[in-house]
Structures are given as C-alpha cells and as structure tokens.
Amino acid sequence: MNTKNVYADNNATTMVAPEVKETMEPFFTNLYGNPSSMHVFGGQVKKFVDRAREQIAALIHADPAEIVFTSCGTESDNAAIRGILAAHPEKKHIITSRVEHPAVKNVFQFLEKNGYRLTELSVDRLGRIDLDELREKLDNDTALVSIMWANNETGVVFPMQEIAELVKSKGAVFHTDAVQAAGKVSIDMNTTPVDLLSLSGHKLHAPKGIGILYIRKGTHFVPFIMGGHQEGGRRAGTENVPYIVGLGKACELALDHLEENKSHIKVLRDKLEKELLQKAVDASVNGDPENRLPNTTNISFKYIEGESILMLLSEAGIAASSGSACTSGSLEPSHVLRAMGVPFTRVHGSVRFSLSRYNTDEEVSYIIENMLAIEKTLREISPFGRDELHAEQ
Amino acid sequence: MWDYSKKVKDHFLHPRNAGQIENPDAVGEAGSLACGDQMKLMLKIDENEVITDAKFQTFGCGSAVASASALTEMIMGKKLDEAAHITNKDIVDYLGGLPVEKMHCSVMGHEALESALHNFRGTSPEPAEEAKKHIVCECFGVTDDEILRIVQENSLTTIEDVTHYTKAGGGCMSCHDKIKGLIEQVVGEEKAQQPPRPAGAKLTNIQKMKLIEETFEKEIRPMLKADGGDIELIDIDGNKVIVSLRGMCSSCTSSTFTLKKYIEPKLKEFVSEDLFIEEVKP
The missing domain is CATH 3.40.640.10 (Type I PLP-dependent aspartate aminotransferase-like (Major domain))
Structure with missing residues (x-):
C-alpha cells in the first residue's frame, strides 16, 4: 500500500471533524x-x-x-x-x-x-x-x-x-x-x-x-x-x-464554513473537473453545470468501466464512487444516470468525486495525475479502442 | 468494496496476456456493452491444434479482467480439445473463488473461449444448435441452453444464483418464471438419473424422525409462521405423526384442512408415502 491517502468520497460519508469529536467526549464519561x-x-x-x-x-x-x-x-x-x-x-x-x-x-x-x-x-x-x-x-x-x-x-x-x-x-x-x-x-x-x-x-x-x-x-x-x-x-x-x-x-x-464552499471547495472541484475534461481521451460531466453542489463532480469515461477505475484509484490511495452496475451489488447501473438518459457506454464508466473542506490543491493534482494514468491503462486493455471512439463522434 | 481473493486482485492489477495478436487464428467475443462488460479473446493455434499464444481485451470490472487474464493462462499450451473442456467453474477455482455476484465474469470468459473455438473451426455456431436456443432473459440476452448448462455445471438451485452467474433475471425480472422452470428441468433430470428411493424403503426410526423434523423446519413451519401460527411435533408412532397446532393455527377453523391438505402431503413428499397425521389438542 502507498502512503498517500486522498479521500474524495464525501457524498458517501465524511471525516468526523476533530472539534466535533472533542465536543462529544465528555458525554461518554461524566x-x-x-x-x-x-x-x-x-x-x-x-x-x-x-x-x-x-x-x-x-x-x-x-x-x-x-x-x-x-x-x-x-x-x-x-x-x-x-x-x-x-x-x-x-x-x-x-x-x-x-x-x-x-x-x-x-x-x-x-x-x-x-x-x-x-x-x-x-x-x-x-x-x-x-x-x-x-x-x-x-x-x-x-x-x-x-x-x-x-x-x-x-x-x-x-x-x-x-x-x-x-x-x-x-x-x-x-x-x-x-x-x-x-x-x-x-x-x-x-x-x-x-x-x-x-x-x-x-x-x-x-x-x-x-x-x-x-x-x-x-x-x-x-x-x-x-x-x-x-x-x-x-x-x-x-x-x-x-x-x-x-x-x-x-x-x-x-x-x-459555508462561504468556504465557494472560495475553496468549488475552486478545487472546478480545477479537478476542468483538467480531467481537457486531458482525458473521452470524458464528460453528468449533471446540470449551472445548478450543482460546489463539491461534486460526476464524470463519465466512455468505454472504460467504473469498478476497475475505483480499484486502481484505491491502489493509489484515492477514494471515490461509481455508478457502474458492477459496484452496486445488483446488476443495475445508477438509476440516476439512467433516468437522465446517459448512455450505458458512459454510465458504466462514471466516477463521482466529492470533496470537502479538508481536501487540498495538492490532493486534487494527485487525483488528476492518477486518474489520467488509469484511463490510459484501462483503455489499453479495453476492446473498444480509439476506432470506436472516433466512429461515434 | 468487493472481497476479492489475492489472486483476483493480482490478475486485475497485473493482467497476464492483455493486448492483441496480429493475424490471430481465432477470435472470440462475449458480453455486451449495455451489460457493462465485454471481452475479446485472440488465439494463435499451431498445426497440431495447440494454443501457442492467447491475448485478451476486456471492458469490465476487476473480476472480469481477472477472469480473462486467468483464462489465457489456463489455455496457453493446451490442445484445443483440452481447452474446450474448461468451464467457468475451472476459471473460478483458478482464481481462488469469486464473489457470488461476480460469477457471470467467469461465465463470460468461458463464452469467449467457446466463441473463439467456433471461430477457428469455422463451424460457428452451428445453425441447428442456434435454432434450438431461445432467449429467456431479454434484458441481458441470455438463452435457455446457456442457463441450463450453467445450472447443471454449478448445481444452482435458485433464480438468484442464476442471476449471479449469468445475469439472466437481473433486469426487469419478467423471466423469473421461465428461469424457475429451467432449474426444475435440470433438477428433474438429475433426480431421474439417481436411483429412485425404492418404494416403501425401510427408513430406520431415527432416519425417519430426522427427516420428519427436517421437513417440519424447512417446509412446514415457515409457511405457518407467516400466518402467525406454529406446529409442534409431539410423537411418532409407526407411521402416525402426532402433532399439535400452536398460535393462530390452534384456533383456526381451517386447521384440519391445513393438516390434511398441506402438512400431510409435505411429509409424504419428503419422508414417506405411508405417513399420516393426527392432531392432539394442546
């Protein structure tokens, strides 16, 4: 296991704030x-x-x-x-x-x-x-x-x-x-x-x-x-x-910290999203860009599969989620993305990054670097190569 | 996160034989993009029908990649006839097990191999064979012969199992009755092959008691409990099974009906034709 740990799954759950833990402690004793x-x-x-x-x-x-x-x-x-x-x-x-x-x-x-x-x-x-x-x-x-x-x-x-x-x-x-x-x-x-x-x-x-x-x-x-x-x-x-x-x-x-959502978290989210969209071979954002939580980005990498992405992210110490069928325990991919009419080819390759005020700019750069490398690795073993990508565009 | 074996993780993180073969002698494909997985298998085969090289490409989850990687290792250097005998179960064993929800990944590996062998022989897939197939699960395009084979090879008994292994029934669920029928067909065939329990076979008393208790636990109690009732086994006297109804059942006017129409037939079915039931009031 590597030493780096980047938690970018804050819509699943969050770290307990140290101040919160401290406030709670006396109620377990006196x-x-x-x-x-x-x-x-x-x-x-x-x-x-x-x-x-x-x-x-x-x-x-x-x-x-x-x-x-x-x-x-x-x-x-x-x-x-x-x-x-x-x-x-x-x-x-x-x-x-x-x-x-x-x-x-x-x-x-x-x-x-x-x-x-x-x-x-x-x-x-x-x-x-x-x-x-x-x-x-x-x-x-x-x-x-x-x-x-x-x-x-x-x-x-x-x-x-x-x-x-x-x-x-x-x-x-x-x-x-x-x-x-x-x-x-x-x-x-x-x-x-x-x-x-x-x-x-x-x-x-x-x-x-x-x-x-x-x-x-x-x-x-x-x-x-x-x-x-x-x-x-x-x-x-x-x-x-x-x-x-x-x-x-x-x-x-x-x-x-409510204002920090705009000044800090949204800035990090926008950087993450922008760079992944620019540098990935095929990535697209799911959801209304205008009215969106400042901490969340849901990105589909076409023709590569979400669970594989999560496993490789996890190897790099990065925590995120996916709407892929394979991560759900059922065979159904995300009901949210399907309701939006996102095609299967993109639903299965969707990854959600959700940040918190504890994330840093350095961590976001680390995610970008690793995510791009993972995309490359998985595209190399995917039967859907660049031909299919270009043919459909 | 799935609880993958070390070997699955290893084959996912370091896939063996990922990539393509130029001018392959055989190509096989399985899976579909809509389902979230797709595999392509490419083979080099020499004049003695030995597989000299195998490569794969997979779109899919960790266990799909691992299954494909394992398959290529398993078939490399084998004669085609030998390779043809590899089942999805062999792939699972090779990987040290797969989570039950992921069994379909091993099935995909097996199907890609089958498809490649058909492709090599140029026989692919025989029209007669094709005509016999019927799509059972429309959502994932799974045929009856495929379900029958997987049920047989893996001794599956429930619809849920079939879904885990083949995906069939995992979508709209409208084919569940058909899948149930196919499972029953396999179970029926297997029963027919076993020597039937000789009529009136002498069960020892202990065997009989055990079987009766088992039948109560598995077949009878759950049904009664669902209606707020219960049953107690008081005694067994020869072929007479003495019971007492409890809870809602004891005051229920249809309890005699339940005893004769439901409980007694169950005992006859699972233990012995000679049994009959008698009720004592608590």
Missing part, C-alpha cells in the same frame, strides 16, 4: 445523564441538547422547536413520509422524482404496492426536473410531494423555492431530503416553504448514527417511532446525547 431525568445528572445534560438544537436550527434558519432528532437520514425520510400520510389518510396520491435516494424511492415504491397512486417525475439530460410536469401532476388527492434538495450522485441542486411554493399552492405537504445539501449550500426555512426536511450528521463531519427531521410548526404529523414523550412526542426514544451534541457542533462549523 455527562451521562438522561436529559428527561428530574435530577442534576439529567438537567446538566439537557442544556447541551437544547444548545445543539439551536445550533442545528441556525444552519437552516429554523426554530429550535422544529428540530426532531433521529438516528439517520433514512429514518428522517421514513418518518416524514409515513408521518404525513398517516396524518392525511384520505389522500392517496404521492409524488417524487426518479432520481431520489433509496431512502425515499423505496418507501414510495412500497407505498405504491400498498394502495397509493405514485407519480415519479422524470428528469432531463442534465438531471433537472420539469416544474410544468409537477404542476400538471399535483391534484386534490395529492397528500405528499418529496423531492431531494440536491442529488447525491450528480450534485444537481433542484429549484427548491419554486418547487416548495408550487406544492404549497396546491395544498399538498412538501418534504425534501436535504442530506446532501446541508452544509454545502445555504438553506433558509424562513424563506423557503418546505414543510419537512431531512438532514444527516455523517455527511457534514458529524458521526454516523444521528440525523434530524425538521417539521414546520403547524404540520400535522403522526410519529413514526412511538413510545416516550421525547422530542415533543414526535420521536420517542432516549436522546442519543453524545451524537446530538456532536451534530450541533458540526452544524455550527458548517455554518461558519
């Missing part, structure tokens, strides 16, 4: 009280939970009382969808997009098998949804619309303001999975009429195992996990105090 307890052990811990709630609310400009702690983004999505439908049993139509994360997609498909009418909005070649199609599909029977804030694979950011306003104007409830967007682009619940929003800790330098569901005041909601009265009766279970405190700190840091 501060072990149950925040619901009526004694000093509980009371002293409750303050920190309240503080974390404020820090998280600040990141998305919400009221702390609207923040509900969960175990992860997937739980937040499940709780939002099921909690809203349980509160509106008379409505039987639900809308989502074709490019959602499985935490939403699979729940909606399950609901379709259980009596709901499901509309999955299509996307265009750049991965954008069509607001007119959404307008057309909304009707009096629509209980819930769930559309992600930003796509995990391509980084495409959806027009949340327009979508939320449109859904609200038709009287349906709007949920967004903002797991990839939080901490990368600004989110403002004061101005964007989203009803429910999911956020996950481990995508913004908090540990795995903690998430939140934002539930706007006045939203009718039936709790997904029932039991005690925690979280204002919206999510039972003793609070995961160390992780809650950690998430609070991570959100505070994310807010502090």
